[in-house]
Amino acid sequence: MQDPTAVALIKAGTPAYRRTNIALFLGGFSTFWLLYWVQPLLPLFSRVFGLSPAASSVALSISTGGLALALIPASFISDRFGRKPVMCTAMFAAAVLTLLSAFAPGFGSLLVFRILCGVVLAGLPAVAMAYLAEEIDPLSLGSSMGLYIAGTALGGMSGRLTSAWVADFFTWRAAAGFVGALGLIAAFVFWRFLPKSQHFSARALPTSAAGRKALWQAIQGLFGDAGLPWLFFTGFALMGCFVSLYNYMGFRLERAPFNLSDSTIGMIFTLYLVGTFASAWSGKMADKIGRRHVLWGMKVLMLAGLLLTLSNWLPLVIVGIAMFTFAFFGGHTVASSWVGRRAGPAKALGASLYLSAYYLGSSLVGSLTGLFWAADQWTGVCAALVFIVLISLAVALRLRSLQAKPLAVAH
Structure with missing residues (x-):
């Protein structure tokens, strides 16, 4: 039937x-x-x-x-x-x-x-x-x-x-x-x-003792995985660095030697279109050569883009931002799909934890790097972001040796 x-x-x-x-x-x-x-x-x-x-x-x-x-x-x-x-x-x-x-x-x-x-x-x-x-x-x-x-x-x-x-x-x-x-x-x-949901089945909130126990066991399973905590950190670092660059680049471009208007600075965000291509390309490359090899390459590209933004020549700064943006979207695509691959039956919770870390990076790193702007303007912000990217590059290199999870486990 x-x-x-x-x-x-x-x-x-x-x-x-x-x-x-x-x-x-x-x-x-x-x-x-x-x-x-x-x-x-x-x-x-x-x-x-x-x-x-x-x-x-x-x-x-x-x-x-x-x-x-x-x-x-x-x-x-x-x-x-x-x-x-x-x-x-x-x-x-x-x-x-x-x-x-x-x-x-x-x-x-x-x-x-x-x-x-x-x-x-x-x-x-x-x-x-x-x-x-x-x-x-x-x-x-x-x-x-x-x-x-x-x-x-x-x-x-x-x-x-x-x-x-x-x-x-x-x-x-x-x-x-x-x-x-x-x-x-x-x-x-x-x-x-x-359309209204046709296949949704309501579930009780995890307020019962059994519900809380099951949730805690799922969280323990995710954080006990050899790769997932590092991937959560990767999302945190990626988004924190990305938001920081776009937060403080506007302050840099409105000052000498650039002296750009608000609307002209806003045009920098058209570089997001690079991310559309980056997401599709990195996904295909991950399928072809493996996520572990693509992720560290995106971190290296991000680092190179950051260093280019130190230039006082606007075209070179824009190229640096474009490289950084490409690397961010590519890295995020690889890391988020890797989370789904390793989370097993707790895919929804794993995705929520990854996104929580991702947006916490935006919030915390995006604001704290402002202290480096106060200390040394863009040079200070760039130094802080280089430090974070280097740590995340070390994490990506560590993940290269991560043992792959089988698609199914025989019982």
Whole structure:
């Protein structure tokens, strides 16, 4: 007898498949659109509110930190209350909070809106991949997942570019209002287009003794693995260095010898397009020669790109940023897929722990490197990032000797 559940999975070419792809593309777009729009405005916040570069960077790091801490709780909540309700709530709430931030009377109140935005946004990345895995036919899953990830990349780039342009010609408040308004439109389309879950089974929150024990055993299993803790650190270091470069490069480019405007600096974020190619290429190379060989190569490329950014010749700085960006996206693609390969039955928890480390890196490293800017401006920041990349390169070289996990274990 044919399994009715398998028949009901969403397949490529169907109207439901197209609606799901449109919705999840917008979900990924909106998440990064609402999260990262402040990044090119950090120099502007520094001027308007009289802040140091490190202090202004908190506008981004506080939201990514909130998101990192809320990822695992959000995944538990979606297990209990459903995928679509949690994702829709996350998108609408984050858009409203961004709109309200346009009316923040000061930097402190702006930070309150930002951390709340990060916390509620966790409801989308923590749930979207689980929704796709449950509802999409396995033969059609790859392209759906690719569109979702493409949406995040495009949303991150577009949010940064748009806010820089709007703030340069109007004010940062106008930029916040525009970003929030478009986020609301995306949330409405997402709600209308995304099919209801058909294969979701509600699970109790891990509040019982048995539930807590099972969770603890899963965590112990993940951290007891020979490679996963190092891969979690890799995600932390990758994102911390990446956000730091883009946080403080704007401060460098607005000063001599470059003296660029906010909107021109915002154009630097078009280099994110390099990441689209890097992700696809590094994935293919990992399949061809192995993740352990690609990962350390990405770290070497990241190091070379960083050193080029020390130049005072703008074209060479841009090449360095492009190399660094390529290496970041390539390294992240390899590390995140490696986590899924080693996590076994605890794939969802493993992915959540990796993403938590990833966004904690954005929050902690992204702000703390501001202290090095205060000490020696870009040279200080670059020295700190070189140090972190060298440590992560040592980790990548250690992972080269990691014993591969078998696809299945015979009993």
